[in-house]
Amino acid sequence: xxxxxxxxxxxxxxxxxxxxxxxxxxxxxxxxxxxxxxxxxxxxxxxxxxxxxxxxxxxxxxxxxxxxxxxxxxxxxxxxxxxxxxxxxxxxxxxxxxxxxxxxxxxxxxxxxxxxxxxxxxxxxxxxxxxxxxxxxxxxxxxxxxxxxxxxxxxxxxxxxxxxxxxxxxxxxxxxxxxxxxxxxxxxxxxxxxxxxxxxxxxxxxxxxxxxxxxxxxxxxxxxxxxxxxxxxxxxxxxxxxxxxxxxxxxxxxxxxxxxxxxxxxxxxxxxxxxxxxxxxxxxxxxxxxxxxxxxxxxxxxxxxxxxxxxxxxxxxxxxxxxxxxxxxxxxxxxxxxxxxxxxxxxxxxxxxxxxxxxxxx
Amino acid sequence: xxxxxxxxxxxxxxxxxxxxxxxxxxxxxxxxxxxxxxxxxxxxxxxxxxxxxxxxxxxxxxxxxxxxxxxxxxxxxxxxxxxxxxxxxxxxxxxxxxxxxxxxxxxxxxxxxxxxxxxxxxxxxxxxxxxxxxxxxxxxxxxxxxxxxxxxxxxxxxxxxxxxxxxxxxxxxxxxxxxxxxxxxxxxxxxxxxxxxxxxxxxxxxxxxxxxxxxxxxxxxxxxxxxxxxxxxxxxxxxxxxxxxxxxxxxxxxxxxxxxxxxxxxxxxxxxxxxxxxxxxxxxxxxxxxxxxxxxxxxxxxxxxxxxxxxxxxxxxxxxxxxxxxxxxxxxxxxxxxxxxxxxxxxxxxxxxxxxxxxxxx
Numbered sequence: 001x002x003x004x005x006x007x008x009x010x011x012x013x014x015x016x017x018x019x020x021x022x023x024x025x026x027x028x029x030x031x032x033x034x035x036x037x038x039x040x041x042x043x044x045x046x047x048x049x050x051x052x053x054x055x056x057x058x059x060x061x062x063x064x065x066x067x068x069x070x071x072x073x074x075x076x077x078x079x080x081x082x083x084x085x086x087x088x089x090x091x092x093x094x095x096x097x098x099x100x101x102x103x104x105x106x107x108x109x110x111x112x113x114x115x116x117x118x119x120x121x122x123x124x125x126x127x128x129x130x131x132x133x134x135x136x137x138x139x140x141x142x143x144x145x146x147x148x149x150x151x152x153x154x155x156x157x158x159x160x161x162x163x164x165x166x167x168x169x170x171x172x173x174x175x176x177x178x179x180x181x182x183x184x185x186x187x188x189x190x191x192x193x194x195x196x197x198x199x200x201x202x203x204x205x206x207x208x209x210x211x212x213x214x215x216x217x218x219x220x221x222x223x224x225x226x227x228x229x230x231x232x233x234x235x236x237x238x239x240x241x242x243x244x245x246x247x248x249x250x251x252x253x254x255x256x257x258x259x260x261x262x263x264x265x266x267x268x269x270x271x272x273x274x275x276x277x278x279x280x281x282x283x284x285x286x287x288x289x290x291x292x293x294x295x296x297x298x299x300x301x302x303x304x305x306x307x308x309x310x311x312x313x314x315x316x317x318x319x320x321x322x323x324x325x326x327x328x329x330x331x332x333x334x335x336x337x338x339x340x341x342x343x344x345x346x347x348x349x350x351x352x353x354x355x356x357x358x359x360x361x362x
Numbered sequence: 363x364x365x366x367x368x369x370x371x372x373x374x375x376x377x378x379x380x381x382x383x384x385x386x387x388x389x390x391x392x393x394x395x396x397x398x399x400x401x402x403x404x405x406x407x408x409x410x411x412x413x414x415x416x417x418x419x420x421x422x423x424x425x426x427x428x429x430x431x432x433x434x435x436x437x438x439x440x441x442x443x444x445x446x447x448x449x450x451x452x453x454x455x456x457x458x459x460x461x462x463x464x465x466x467x468x469x470x471x472x473x474x475x476x477x478x479x480x481x482x483x484x485x486x487x488x489x490x491x492x493x494x495x496x497x498x499x500x501x502x503x504x505x506x507x508x509x510x511x512x513x514x515x516x517x518x519x520x521x522x523x524x525x526x527x528x529x530x531x532x533x534x535x536x537x538x539x540x541x542x543x544x545x546x547x548x549x550x551x552x553x554x555x556x557x558x559x560x561x562x563x564x565x566x567x568x569x570x571x572x573x574x575x576x577x578x579x580x581x582x583x584x585x586x587x588x589x590x591x592x593x594x595x596x597x598x599x600x601x602x603x604x605x606x607x608x609x610x611x612x613x614x615x616x617x618x619x620x621x622x623x624x625x626x627x628x629x630x631x632x633x634x635x636x637x638x639x640x641x642x643x644x645x646x647x648x649x650x651x652x653x654x655x656x657x658x659x660x661x662x663x664x665x666x667x668x669x670x671x672x673x674x675x676x677x678x679x680x681x682x683x684x685x686x687x688x689x690x691x692x693x694x695x696x697x698x699x700x701x702x703x704x705x706x707x708x709x710x711x712x713x714x715x716x717x718x719x720x721x722x723x724x
Contacts, residue, residue, distance in 0.1 A: 199673060217580050250583070302669075320581070
């Protein structure tokens with residue numbers, strides 16, 4: 001997608017380097033980081049310079065290709081295995097990371113010569129990144145069919161292209177609709193505590209020139225009740241087999257209030273988000289994160305310095321569940337690259353080419 | 363209520379001075395401001411050193427008593443009238459302010475001598491403040507009956523004693539329950555954009571030693587769905603004749619999600635909040651406030667300086683409705699000083715002694 005008029009991916013290979021947008025600086029500064037070896041790329045994954053399942057997977061694939069490139073002839077196998085471990089230890093809960101590393105390792109060990117292995121690693125890393133971008137683009141095309149010209153759309157958190165290689169999940173249908181000539185208006189929930197809506201979604205929409213306004217999370221209900229929102233599209237961290245959806249904290253409230261007002265509520269996600277081993281939402285463990293995410297906030301001060309400020313009194317305590325579960329009955333449809341499915345019809349999504357594709361959940 | 367173990371009101375008279383808690387510094391600093399003449403007190407009202415309907419009314423009454431005290435014999439009437447105008451111009455939309463000023467002016471002009479007038483002004487200002495505190499205490503006693511020992515209570519924004527002279531509205535039942543020996547736990551919604559929950563409600567609860575946690579507004583639904591909240595109590599800016607409730611933005615979402623989960627949702631308010639001239643919530647105009655309340659946030663930086671930081675990219679725009687309307691069907695009961703009424707039975711509340719009392723809507 002575009003930044004200041006120029007198309008970008010979140011992460012890509014250039015010669016022997018990996019390049020990525022430094023997401024820790026957004027929205028205050030736009031900088032590309034160049035990582036000239038796999039250790040630097042692994043460190044960038046660990047420090048969340050790149051974030052989001054799809055983008056992390058692609059970065060891990062590229063890092064693994066760097067490992068192959070760097071590996072000396074004399075200890076090729078040992079270097080590959082050590083490099084794979086280094087990358088896998090950066091974000092131990094990221095499924096896509098493991099799948100990407102393993103895919104590139106398999107390609108490496110499947111090759112006859114070192115030179116072939118290096119070539120195969122580079123190709124596989126590219127395939128992984130392209131597959132992520134292609135699936136997100138397909139989500140966009142499927143979802144765009146649900147967006148009428150003039151539609152006013154609410155989204156929560158950031159399920160945009162910054163979380164993937166390109167296009168995104170929840171924002172992909174919006175990008176596709178706009179590129180297809182429709183005009184839309186997006187309400188971007190701020191998404192406390194980490195403010196991904198205010199920081200990332202608004203920045204993405206700005207780059208694509210899409211009219212939008214940030215609203216306090218509290219204001220979504222106000223616009224839903226007034227019918228000034230025509231549909232809601234959010235992403236998902238995990239979708240259970242019964243169609244229950246785990247996503248950023250606050251998603252559940254929006255879904256309940258949307259349903260109460262007869263407004264369609266869609267979840268857009270790659271097919272790998274569907275976890276067939278998870279029977280329902282209540283089986284999904286909910287991470288409780290650092291209370292300082294709630295008690296403080298980060299922004300740019302009047303001197304142009306990014307600073308963390310404390311909102312509450314020094315003794316204040318906070319609870320900070322990172323995700324919530326939206327039961328399937330509030331979900332109008334799940335938008336995937338192969339189509340939009342009722343949450344009770346996930347079996348159809350699972351049998352789609354994308355679910356059988358590259359980035360299957362391990 | 364208590365601050366660091368010592369009981370305070372938000373505003374009081376001491377000799378010829380008016381003293382008040384400087385609410386612009388909370389929760390980072392606790393300071394009492396001494397205002398030695400009516401111009402200083404009026405300026406304190408204008409600059410929101412004191413805020414909240416009840417507290418503003420009391421401050422205005424005390425300021426008017428200062429006017430009487432300062433007025434020279436030779437131009438007594440002119441000084442009184444000019445002083446009244448000075449105070450009334452500070453917050454032109456505050457109903458309680460006008461009522462308080464007019465009550466004290468009437469007391470002044472009803473007296474036979476200048477000395478009597480000064481005495482009558484001082485007495486009337488005291489009556490206004492005491493009536494506010496007494497009504498809030500009565501709200502507390504009525505509401506405490508709804509709180510079981512061990513109850514977990516969600517509140518939104520700050521409808522605590524800082525908005526009144528003492529006790530508050532939504533928090534009064536909690537204070538009364540705790541003083542009556544019940545143990546409770548309070549979830550305080552942060553309440554973006556102005557964060558009155560994180561800044562003021564948490565500070566108040568801390569002073570009274572009541573266990574609580576701040577949560578992102580997005581997290582309320584998470585706890586409601588898990589039935590980890592037993593009841594919700596919020597305040598109100600205006601209650602329409604049909605029981606629809608205008609309150610801080612986000613109240614509507616909490617009410618919908620509470621109802622969806624079978625959790626009682628109460629509104630606590632002085633009887634003057636009921637606007638019999640307003641037929642329903644959709645007749646209540648909703649103020650759109652400065653977008654910078656959403657785009658920025660104020661807190662204490664690591665150097666101990668209160669600073670405003672910007673969350674979003676420089677070109678970002680925000681919408682910022684200050685209030686929303688919760689239809690009466692989501693409201694379990696309205697807690698007033700004379701009892702708790704179903705929203706459809708507001709006529710009973712209106713016929714109560716508090717509604718006929720001192721601070722009737724003009």
